Amino acid sequence: MKKILVLILGLVLHSASFAALDAQALLAASDTIRNPNKSFALTTHLIEYRKGKETDRNTLAIYSRPDGGRYRNLIRFVAPIRDAGKLLLKDGNDLWFYDASSKASVRISPQQRLLGQASNGDVVTVNLAQDYRAELAGEEDIQDGERKNRHCYKLALKASSEDVTYHRIEMWLDISSKQPVKSLFYTESGRLLKTAYFRHYQMQLGVERPSETVIIDGLDPSWVTVMRNSDFAWRDVPESWLQRDYLPRFKPE
Amino acid sequence: MHKLCCLLLGLIGHAALANDIDALVLADLTQEEQVKSSDMAWFVEGALGQARLQNGSSEQATQRLSLDLRLDKSVVADWRVVLTDRLDLAWQGWQGPVSKINTLKEAYLSWQPQPDLAVDLGRINTRYGVAQGYNPSDFFRNGALRSVVSVAPASLRENRQGAVMLRGQKLWSGGAITTILAPKLAEQASHQSFSPDWGASNPQTRYLLALSQQGPASLAGQVLLFGDADAEPQFGFNLSGLLNDATVLYSELTVGKEPALTYRMSSGFTWTFAYKLSLSLEYQYDGGAKSAAEWQALQQGPISDYWRYRGEVQSRQALNTQRATMLYASWPDLLPSLELAALWRHDLIDSSDMAWFEARYHFKALDLAAQWQINRGDPLSVYGALPQRQSGMLLAKYYF
Numbered sequence: 001m002k003k004i005l006v007l008i009l010g011l012v013l014h015s016a017s018f019a020a021l022d023a024q025a026l027l028a029a030s031d032t033i034r035n036p037n038k039s040f041a042l043t044t045h046l047i048e049y050r051k052g053k054e055t056d057r058n059t060l061a062i063y064s065r066p067d068g069g070r071y072r073n074l075i076r077f078v079a080p081i082r083d084a085g086k087l088l089l090k091d092g093n094d095l096w097f098y099d100a101s102s103k104a105s106v107r108i109s110p111q112q113r114l115l116g117q118a119s120n121g122d123v124v125t126v127n128l129a130q131d132y133r134a135e136l137a138g139e140e141d142i143q144d145g146e147r148k149n150r151h152c153y154k155l156a157l158k159a160s161s162e163d164v165t166y167h168r169i170e171m172w173l174d175i176s177s178k179q180p181v182k183s184l185f186y187t188e189s190g191r192l193l194k195t196a197y198f199r200h201y202q203m204q205l206g207v208e209r210p211s212e213t214v215i216i217d218g219l220d221p222s223w224v225t226v227m228r229n230s231d232f233a234w235r236d237v238p239e240s241w242l243q244r245d246y247l248p249r250f251k252p253e
Numbered sequence: 254m255h256k257l258c259c260l261l262l263g264l265i266g267h268a269a270l271a272n273d274i275d276a277l278v279l280a281d282l283t284q285e286e287q288v289k290s291s292d293m294a295w296f297v298e299g300a301l302g303q304a305r306l307q308n309g310s311s312e313q314a315t316q317r318l319s320l321d322l323r324l325d326k327s328v329v330a331d332w333r334v335v336l337t338d339r340l341d342l343a344w345q346g347w348q349g350p351v352s353k354i355n356t357l358k359e360a361y362l363s364w365q366p367q368p369d370l371a372v373d374l375g376r377i378n379t380r381y382g383v384a385q386g387y388n389p390s391d392f393f394r395n396g397a398l399r400s401v402v403s404v405a406p407a408s409l410r411e412n413r414q415g416a417v418m419l420r421g422q423k424l425w426s427g428g429a430i431t432t433i434l435a436p437k438l439a440e441q442a443s444h445q446s447f448s449p450d451w452g453a454s455n456p457q458t459r460y461l462l463a464l465s466q467q468g469p470a471s472l473a474g475q476v477l478l479f480g481d482a483d484a485e486p487q488f489g490f491n492l493s494g495l496l497n498d499a500t501v502l503y504s505e506l507t508v509g510k511e512p513a514l515t516y517r518m519s520s521g522f523t524w525t526f527a528y529k530l531s532l533s534l535e536y537q538y539d540g541g542a543k544s545a546a547e548w549q550a551l552q553q554g555p556i557s558d559y560w561r562y563r564g565e566v567q568s569r570q571a572l573n574t575q576r577a578t579m580l581y582a583s584w585p586d587l588l589p590s591l592e593l594a595a596l597w598r599h600d601l602i603d604s605s606d607m608a609w610f611e612a613r614y615h616f617k618a619l620d621l622a623a624q625w626q627i628n629r630g631d632p633l634s635v636y637g638a639l640p641q642r643q644s645g646m647l648l649a650k651y652y653f
Binding site for chain 1: 270272273274275276277279280283285286288290291294323325327333363365368369371378379380383385407410411422424425426427428429431465467471473493495497498499500501503523525526527529531585589590615617618620652653
């Protein structure tokens with residue numbers, strides 16, 4: 001009898017750890033869809049709406065370099081014209097903002113957002129599997145960003161690192177392709193911060209990747225940001241670019 | 254009860270889905286807009302204002318027109334040329350004719366044979382320091398201000414001229430070493446409208462060595478050695494780090510023999526609320542400035558000595574007295590496209606104050622702003638001695 005109990009307990013623990021491992025693998029698979037695995041560059045257009053009216057438009061050139069499972073990012077402001085040439089360097093929680101007109105590199109905190117609704121963490125490349133523990137929360141049919149029904153895994157992510165923008169995330173991945181379809185981002189207290197739809201998948205750098213993310217504010221659903229990615233390219237991002245002292249001399253060809 | 258809860262949750266879920274569909278339809282309608290980077294950027298800024306003077310006389314009008322140009326162009330492989338220039342035409346009712354000041358901010362050639370190695374030659378605006386309102390380790394700030402158009406820290410950082418120098422820099426993962434040699438080019442600063450003002454930017458031969466290194470736990474440090482032909486070397490230290498997700502701490506310190514050992518320090522923090530309001534509080538100490546007794550003696554002495562001292566302090570961008578504080582608040586989007594900023598400087602020796610407030614509205618290529626400033630204090634105090642008691646200004650800035 002005791003042996004049977006030990007066997008049952010062992011099986012339960014084994015299947016629980018298998019489920020946890022499986023969810024983490026799913027999350028890692030979805031990361032590889034969102035993020036290329038070598039240094040690359042892309043252009044991001046951020047278009048912000050309030051109550052159906054366009055209120056802001058930014059264009060950013062983003063340079064990412066993978067480093068031990070994480071990404072280090074350098075962001076160059078291209079538009080609007082008043083911000084052209086400004087830079088944001090993000091290396092984990094270290095953020096430096098550089099303004100070419102004042103030649104000043106200023107350290108900013110992760111909470112000191114420079115863009116509208118999109119946080120600094122939204123525009124840069126982030127591998128969620130590095131910073132979150134995933135659990136499989138079931139399978140669901142949901143409507144994707146193109147209003148089509150998709151059969152999805154639902155993952156519940158909990159932050160395992162303090163260097164993250166969101167404490168808890170719910171994420172839906174297409175069961176067959178593992179493509180991220182939708183995410184809900186929550187504060188520590190459980191308040192919905194934003195909803196994101198990943199849509200308009202296109203072949204970019206060898207993989208079908210979302211070319212657009214639609215972000216909807218959790219408190220004010222009429223506050224909408226469209227994040228549109230283009231100009232994906234493999235791009236060498238030297239180590240020397242990714243530090244404060246290099247910012248005054250950064251000039252892409 | 255259970256049914257009611259289920260019904261409510263269902264209704265909330267349905268409403269959320271309807272909101273999501275509205276947002277996705279809106280995103281479908283988003284138009285593409287092609288944007289191209291440019292090597293050249295310039296803007297024109299016009300300002301109209303009113304100032305009430307400290308002597309209680311009637312209000313005086315102020316006007317300004319500024320042109321600012323920036324060119325940053327790669328010429329051939331590894332070589333790049335940078336030119337920035339600004340022209341300020343200002344008229345203040347109580348000061349007579351129009352003042353015309355052209356500032357050649359930068360003009361240099363840069364050679365970067367490798368991503369981690371660079372050499373620059375020419376007039377370069379190089380800034381050091383991590384504090385926001387007073388930067389003792391910004392060793393090349395002396396003589397950098399040729400035309401002051403606003404008391405805002407960002408404006409003081411932007412509207413300044415560099416020094417002519419040869420600069421070399423070597424970078425590595427998380428760190429860099431920079432060496433600068435700036436020769437003496439002239440004796441005296443020039444107030445001529447279109448003078449390159451070598452005498453202000455290069456009044457003596459100076460050198461600087463700066464070593465930066467990213468440390469553990471988000472700490473970033475920098476050590477500087479600065480010297481000139483006439484004085485003992487100065488050492489500078491900069492340190493910044495994160496207290497938490499919302500708070501940046503910073504401190505900068507310099508020390509050198511002048512001829513007694515003299516310390517200067519500026520330390521503070523910036524705290525950002527979840528709704529994007531950022532507050533910075535800074536404590537400033539200048540061991541080379543006047544103590545309370547010395548400041549009082551200067552105020553009671555010949556007025557020409559008082560103003561000469563203040564002129565020198567302004568040229569060095571130092572403090573008039575030894576201790577001061579600064580509070581700076583910025584709120585980038587209280588309403589869409591509306592940016593608010595406020596500054597409060599308080600002198601801890603004579604308790605005089607300066608407050609400045611700005612509301613700025615962004616259009617696509619145009620900024621409209623309203624600024625208001627008040628100076629308060631005894632007649633010869635740090636802020637009470639400034640000519641304007643109160644001033645307001647409307648500005649329009651157009652970017653090309």
